[in-house]
Amino acid sequence: MVNRLTKKGQLTMFIILGMFILLIFGLVFYFVNQAKETALQETAEKSLSDALQTDPFKYYTSLCLKATMEEGIKIIGENGGYIYDEDYDITEEGIMYFIRSVPKVPPWYPCNNHYNPPAYCRYDLDTVALGNIHSFGNINTNTDNYKDFEEIAISDLQQYIDDNLTKCTDFDTLQAIIPSYNITAGTPSTNITIGERDITAITEYPVTFHKHGQKPITTIAEYSATSRIRLKKIFKAASNSISYDNSFPDFDIIKNSSSGYFESPKDEKIILSFRDLIPGARIYKEEKQNHDIIIINDSFSRIGAEQFAFRFARINRPPVLDYINKSDTDEYDYLARPEENITFNLKAADPDEDNIVFSVKGGWKNNKLIAGGLVTSTGYVELLRDSPGLTGDFNDGDAGIQKTNFSVSEINQGLEDYQEVRFMVCSSKKTDGVVCLEECGSSPVCNDKQQGTLLDSCSNGITADHCSDLCMEEPSDVCIHDPATSDSCNADEKCNGTEKYEYADTDDNGINDSWCLGCVYCPSARVSKNTDLDEDDKCGCYSGGRSWEEEWNIAYCDDDLDGIFEGTCQNNICVESET
Known part of the structure; x- marks a missing residue:
């Protein structure tokens, strides 16, 4: 009985042991097969990846990448810096405006101040207008600096390559090399670098291989291409010329950019950096009805056999x-x-x-x-x-x-x-004994007999006999005499010296508040004098015949009030000079 049970237990143990051994062998066989399949997969992936990098296929794909990149660069040059129209300000030819007109109504143009004061815009051509003090249009490159332009060009060019690279990539040739696989190309991803002398594109291209009954294999192929286009230098040179063209109305964008310097209206020679930024380039323009197209051709930047051309537009502006x-x-x-x-x-x-x-x-x-x-x-x-x-x-x-x-x-x-x-x-009327303190009687303030008494009213342009006519010249301030030193004359010299002395009405209010340097008063004469006088020489007539050291101190007079100072003051009398 015992022996029978023992034999039965031993049989059970052998069965369990056998099953365990079979399991071990099964696992070993499974892992061995998996290892073989993995090795085969890795081998297949490496083989397919190597197929994408074979010299003929890689060479052809790199040429395709370069051709697609240069197509995009050419469009950037033709359009003035962009490929895709994102509401840029462009001409009917699709060229970006680098200068847009400012809608100002003359005579404000080109001044920025539309409000009083001043009553009129006092712009003149001699004003150095850099810093946008005055501008002759809006600089409209859609960028604040080169960095912004570079970002737009890079973004557009990357998108253009990614959208168009598949049009020239020949996967049929690759399919013929490995016919057992179906080949599907994914969407490429391109990175653009704009250097000083060239533009480089590096594209990662995902490709998937399908084989019946097997897991799809996807590998990433990388291709690169470089074009010697000096886009960075060209844009900087264009921006340099545009900034001057927008600041000086007499700046000739073609002539001055080509010559390398610009003589400003203040006779200051401004050295331009166009030729230094882009040596070997030529700038010219095509005139249209309402705008000019400025073209920069660079002999060192070529697409195939052609020179690269960068074009931008300039709106027609008022003179x-x-x-x-x-x-x-x-x-x-x-x-x-x-x-x-x-x-x-x-x-x-x-x-x-x-x-x-x-x-x-x-x-x-x-x-x-x-x-x-x-x-x-x-x-x-x-x-x-x-x-x-x-x-x-x-x-x-x-x-x-x-x-x-x-x-x-x-x-x-x-x-x-x-x-x-x-x-x-001015009126032609004159009345003895009355002098208007303000020009042409623009204010009813008069000086009776040159003694400082203000009258209530005064006719336009009235002056006293033997005194200067206020309309003969154009005084901004009327100098009146000092009653303590002269009692018969009023001079109309401008108070424009660097120093002011008492007894001059500099603000035209009828009150003597300072002396005018250069105002000298003589009986029956309008006089003028050199302005480099000592303070002691600020009033009175001076005799002629002084020594040469004092010759500059002579006062000249206009006895007949014709505007010509034909005499000199001698002993307080206006004596006509001998000719």
Whole structure:
């Protein structure tokens, strides 16, 4: 009985042991097969990856990458810095505007201040306008600096390559090499680097291989290509020229960029960096009706056999008329007297180097304007001094402010800049014994007999006999005499010295608040004197015949009030000089 049970237990143990051994062998066989399959998978993946990197296929794919990249670079050059239109400001040809016009109404253009004061925009061509003090358009590169431009160009070029690389990649050839697999190309991912002299693209290209009954194999192939395009240098050179073109109306973007320097209106030579930034490049323009296309061709940047061209647009802008003004006051620009001919030296420039023409409109009752000075010219212009001018007789009914319109326009679209010039017309009346302290009686404040008594009213332009006519010249301040030293004359010299002394009415309020350096008073004469006087020489007439050391101290006088100082003060008398 015992033996039978023992044998039965032993049999059970053998069965369990056998099953365990079979399990061990099964696991070993499984892991061996798995190892073989893994090795085969790794071998297959390596083989397929190597197939993607074979010299013929890699060479062809790299050529495809370079061709696609250069297609995108060419579009960037043609469009002025972009590939994909994201609401950029562009021409009908699709070229980006680098300068856009500012919608300002003359005569504010190109000044920034649209509000009083001052009453008029006092811009002139001699103003150095860098720093956007004055601008002749909006710089519109959609970037603040090169870094922004680079980011836009890189982003657009990367997207262009990723979207178009599959169009030229030849996977049919690869399929023929390994026909047992179905090949599917994924979406490439490209990284662009813009250097000083070239542009490099590195693309990661995912490719999936399918074989019936086996797990798909995906591998990442990497390809690179380089094009010698100096895009960074070209854009920096373009930006350099654009900044000057937007700041100086007489800057010629082609001529000055090519020459390498620009003579500013202040006779300062500004060295431009265009030629230094991009040696070997040429800049020129194509003129359209409402804009110019500026083109930079770089002989060291080539796509195939062609030079790379970078194009951008510049909107047609109005010409710039220099500010016309001869008076220091904001009330008027010119004083006008009977039978006086006023001539102007008009200056204007067109920021786009277009032909321009001057015109004059207006006048008043008894006057006419000489229109013989209408001139058509290119770019910067200074009109001849003899025209356009104002001439003719006028009567007292013309006294006061009269206005005339001076304008300059360009011939393409008729864009113009103009100024309404204000003439203070003086009356021809004179009355003995009364002197108006303010110019042409613009304020009813008078000095009776030069003794400091203020009258309640004064007719326009009234002056005392034997005293200076306030309209003969254009004083901003009227110097009156010192009653303690002179009792018969008032001089109208401007108080424009570097020093001020008492007994000059510098603010035209009828109160003597300082001396005018250079104002000297003589009986029956209007006098002038050198301004480099000592303080002790600030008043009185001086005798002629001094020694040469004191010759500069002579006072000159205008006894007949014709505006010509033909005499010198000798013993307090105006003696006409011998000729």
